[in-house]
Amino acid sequence: MTLQATHLLDREVTVAAGDVDLFTYVYRPDTPVLESPKPYLHPIRTVGGRLVSLFRPHDHVWHKGIAWSLPHVGEHNFWGGPTYVHGKFYVQLENNGSATHREMTALTATGGRAEIAHTLDWTSQAGAPVIGERRSLSAQVLDEATWALVFETEMTNVSGGTLAFGSPTTKGRENAGYGGLFWRGPRSFTNGIIQSPAGAGGDELRGTRAEWFGFRGRHDETGDHSTIVVVDAASNPQHPPQWFARSEDFACLCPAPFFSEEVELPDGESLRFRYAVVIADGDRGEEGTELLAKQGRAALA
Numbered sequence: 495m496t497l498q499a500t501h502l503l504d505r506e507v508t509v510a511a512g513d514v515d516l517f518t519y520v521y522r523p524d525t526p527v528l529e530s531p532k533p534y535l536h537p538i539r540t541v542g543g544r545l546v547s548l549f550r551p552h553d554h555v556w557h558k559g560i561a562w563s564l565p566h567v568g569e570h571n572f573w574g575g576p577t578y579v580h581g582k583f584y585v586q587l588e589n590n591g592s593a594t595h596r597e598m599t600a601l602t603a604t605g606g607r608a609e610i611a612h613t614l615d616w617t618s619q620a621g622a623p624v625i626g627e628r629r630s631l632s633a634q635v636l637d638e639a640t641w642a643l644v645f646e647t648e649m650t651n652v653s654g655g656t657l658a659f660g661s662p663t664t665k666g667r668e669n670a671g672y673g674g675l676f677w678r679g680p681r682s683f684t685n686g687i688i689q690s691p692a693g694a695g696g697d698e699l700r701g702t703r704a705e706w707f708g709f710r711g712r713h714d715e716t717g718d719h720s721t722i723v724v725v726d727a728a729s730n731p732q733h734p735p736q737w738f739a740r741s742e743d744f745a746c747l748c749p750a751p752f753f754s755e756e757v758e759l760p761d762g763e764s765l766r767f768r769y770a771v772v773i774a775d776g777d778r779g780e781e782g783t784e785l786l787a788k789q790g791r792a793a794l795a
Contacts, residue, residue, distance in 0.1 A: 495541075495635040499603040499610075507601065509608045509633050514543045516641055516773075519610055519631060521595045525558075527619065528586070530574040532593040533629075534558035541639055542775040544713055544720050548678045553744070557678040560771065562647060565673050566660040566752070567591070567625070570618055573673065580666030591618050593627065600630065607634045616649075624657070626650045634793070639775040640786065642793040645675060650764040659765070660756040669701050671753025672738040675769050677722060679745030683711030688739050688747075689723075689783045696741045701754075705734045706787040707747050710777045719777035724749055725790035727768035731757060770794045 497516075500508045506520040517538045525531035536559025538547040547559035556563075556574025565573035570591040576584035593616045600611035609632045616625035628648045635641045651657050663671035679686070687694050689708035699707075708723040726735050726749045736753035740746045749769065751757065759765055770790035778786060 495606055495638075497603050497606060497608040497633065497635065499601060499608050501601060507610050509603070511541060511635050511641065514539055514541060516541070516633060517643070521610075521612060527592070528575065528590050529556040530563070530572050530590045530592065532561055532563065532572065533595065533614070534561040535643075536560070538773065540720050540773055540775045541635060541641055544716075544718055544775060545680060546711070546720050546722060546773060548680050551678065551681075551744070554678075557676070557746075560675065560677045562593070562629070562645070563673065563676045564659065564752075565662060566658070566665060568653065568655075568657045570624055572616065578662035578665050578667050578670070588619050591616060591624060599628075607632060623652045626652045636772075636789055640789065641773055642790060643771040643773070644768065644793050645771065646766075646768045648764050648766045649759075651759045651761050654761055656761060657759045658756045659752045659759065661750060661752050661754075663754050664752060664756045670738075671701065671736055671750045672748050673752050674735075674748055674750050674767070675724065675771075676748040677724065677746060677771070679709060679711055679722065680713065681744070682714040683709065683745035684741065684743070686711035686741055686745055688741050689780065690737075691784065691787070694780055697739070699737065700739050701736050703734045703736050706790065707737045707739055707749070708783045708786065709739070709741075709745055709747050710783065711745055712777075718775070721774045721776065721778055721783055721786060722747065723772040723774075723783060723786040723790055725770040725772070725787055725794060727770075727794050730767050731765060768794060
């Protein structure tokens with residue numbers, strides 16, 4: 495299936511398959527400072543046109559579809575909202591940094607594949623340089639009901655000192671190790687099925703290590719199902735990661751490389767991560783979800 499890319503200059507890129515917009519990548523958003531401005535993907539749809547992302551939910555307005563979001567980078571919050579401070583819970587500090595688009599380095603749609611690449615500057619709330627990033631996203635349709643997104647990032651410390659990447663759990667909050675590539679699902683996916691290689695379940699799977707996790711959800715109005723699978727590349731730091739996943743309060747998936755252990759990055763050095771996100775129409779069951787994960791691994795090869 496041929497993909498098309500439409501570029502709204504200095505704002506966003508939308509990738510479509512036929513008459514369905516698979517996703518819009520907003521690379522220069524108009525996000526408020528307190529939500530830690532950063533690029534995001536929303537809306538995200540299946541090949542069949544079913545919406546599988548949520549934007550600025552009232553409970554966590556800094557959740558935006560799929561975004562590369564990091565709550566604890568040194569003293570900086572690139573997640574959004576208040577910062578977890580042990581003994582005080584969440585406190586609104588003047589530390590909400592921004593990841594700002596600098597230059598588009600690739601934008602192509604050739605046959606069944608589309609690619610977007612750009613550079614970004616991560617700065618503190620006061621405007622000081624923290625990280626320089628090179629990022630790419632590629633999309634391909636795998637079959638009539640499935641497509642895959644590959645997300646790649648290389649982050650270089652330009653702060654002048656060592657940066658510690660962590661999470662609320664590394665700061666003292668139990669089982670709250672979120673941070674990394676974060677997907678927030680539709681409201682109707684609440685109480686859906688979290689799928690791990692070990693089997694299906696719910697919130698009890700949060701914090702477990704695995705190469706991939708999936709989420710099987712259902713849509714309002716139609717009653718249709720969709721499935722999301724995120725695959726962690728074997729080359730990623732801390733592979734296989736612990737997963738921050740929720741179903742009871744809302745639907746989310748996040749392979750969290752800094753879940754329970756900080757990673758220090760000296761000045762001038764880089765961290766690299768790659769992920770595949772497989773988006774499918776229907777509920778494939780446990781075996782079918784595992785097959786989607788295999789397709790994600792193949793997309794990363």
